[in-house]
Amino acid sequence: MTALTTMARVTGWACIAIGGIQLVGGARGEPGMTGDATVDSHVRFMGPVFAGYGVGWLDAAAAEKPDLNRMRLLAGLMAVGGLGRLATRATLGRPHRFHDVLLAVELAAPVVTEVLGRRATPPSPAFRR
DSSP states (O other): OOOOHHEEEHHHHHHHHHHHHHHHHGGGGGGTTTOOOOHHHHHHHHHHHHHHHHHHHHHHHSSSSHHHHHHHHHHHHHHHHHHHHHHHHHHHOOOHHHHHHHHHHHHHHHHHHHHHHHSOOOGGGGGOO
């Protein structure tokens, strides 16, 4: 198993776990999150969506040769989520410090995916010198 496959599987299972926690725990399931019934409803709705995102990671890693293009797309989506967190910082201020860890992971995802993908995929003959 390559490091790319391992990373994708860990990411997939982590997203599934987080989505499950959000579905079951609602707004109380995440450190620092507070809110009314509207926020709780939104978190509980988004939990299964995030778990489905995790299934996408697992599926991309399932083949003997992982689907690097799909992993790039998934990592890019994660980074867009990180940009959303930055928008919150710019407009409302810093959230709970737990979100700093999430932000770092989200912004690093495309870089890590690309580095591991390049290590796992030998260059095509056209690029050899």
